[in-house]
Amino acid sequence: MKSSSKASYDYVPVPAFEDNYIWVMADGQSAVVVDPGDAAPVEKWLREHGVKLFAILLTHHHADHVGGVASLLRTFSHADPIPVYGPAAESIPVVTHPLEGGDVVKLAPPFGDFKVLDVPGHTRGHIAYVQDVGGDDLPHVFCGDTLFASGCGRLFEGTPVQMLASLDSLAALPDDTQVHCAHEYTLSNIRFALACEPANLDLQAWDVRARGLREQGKPTLPTSIAHEKRVNPFLRADQAAVREHVLASASAQGVALAAAGSAGDRLGVFAAMREWKNTFR
Ligand SMILES: [Zn+2]
Known part of the structure; x- marks a missing residue:
């Protein structure tokens, strides 16, 4: 039987700032930390659990x-310097091991191999890490601010073409891949997703479940690729209902959406949807 992690091996979303998650993978002795924007909560977690970075x-x-x-x-x-992996295409002075798409980070067991995907869009050099721990364990991806539960990152540096291709490469991962996003944006993403696709029954059910989790103070993550394909409008720009609602909103707002308006093709709908989300309240 597959499980999301071995009993002695956890994926913990350590909350930071207002809504960030710093993912800590720990086997009880050592930990790999993803995107530590703030040191204090990570340091506290490592000390409390007696785990080495x-x-x-x-x-x-x-x-x-x-x-x-x-x-x-x-x-x-x-004594042992701690390696810092990061995108070669971005200027991050603390990075000791620059990476690009296709590279594989080989960490000692139990962490295994992390395959690097180029996922530009939110930033120009954004990368994601696909972890293969082998055996019967589920695959995991750490995708930063590219794919969120029911949403996707803002396009600060990249184009809709890049972001759509990046999301496509994430959506092509195995359905049971556990998706570790870097923010708890799920409830507001679901509100927007429902505006794009109000009759999506999976999305309605997810709305109820996600609210329940947040009311108990629990994270809504990780999500999975299969789940995102059902409830994430940014992975569903080819669906008739999504297209209809996105184009209606675009024309109602008079947004300059030549591409979307002309053909209503998948890229045009995606670009219009991303624009709409930027101002959606
Ligand atoms: Zn970001």
Whole structure:
């Protein structure tokens, strides 16, 4: 039987700032930390669990993802220097191992191999890490600010073409891949998703379940690729209902959406949807 992790091996979303999650993978002795924008909550977690910092993975250069690295290195880097992996295409001074798509980060067991995907769009050099721990364990992806539960990242540096291709490469991962996003944006993403696709029954059910989790103070993550394909409008720009609602909203707002308006093709709908989300309240 598959399980999301071995009993002795956990994926913990350590909350930081208002709505960031710093993912910590720990086997009880050592930990790999993804996107530590703030050192304090990570340091506290590692000390409380008596776990050594083993490696740091960074997805992109934004301060809320990299800001805590220098301090963590000062605190924990003693005899063995701690490797810091990050995108070669972005300027991140703390990175010791620059990476590009196709590279594989090989960490000691139990962490296994992390295949690097180029996922530009939110930033120009954004990367994601696909973890293969082998055996019967589920695959995992750490996708930073590219794919969110029921949403996707803002296009700060990249284009809709890039972001759609990046989301396509994530959607092509195995359905049972566990998706570790870097923010708890789920409830507001679901509100927008329902505006795009109000009759989606999976989405309605997910809305109820996600609210329940948040009311109990629990994270709504990880999500899975299969689930996102059912409820994430940014992976569903080819659906008639999504197209209809996105184009109606675009024309109602008089948004300049030549591409979307002319053909209503998948890319045009995606670009219009991303624009609409930027101002959706
Ligand atoms: Zn970001």
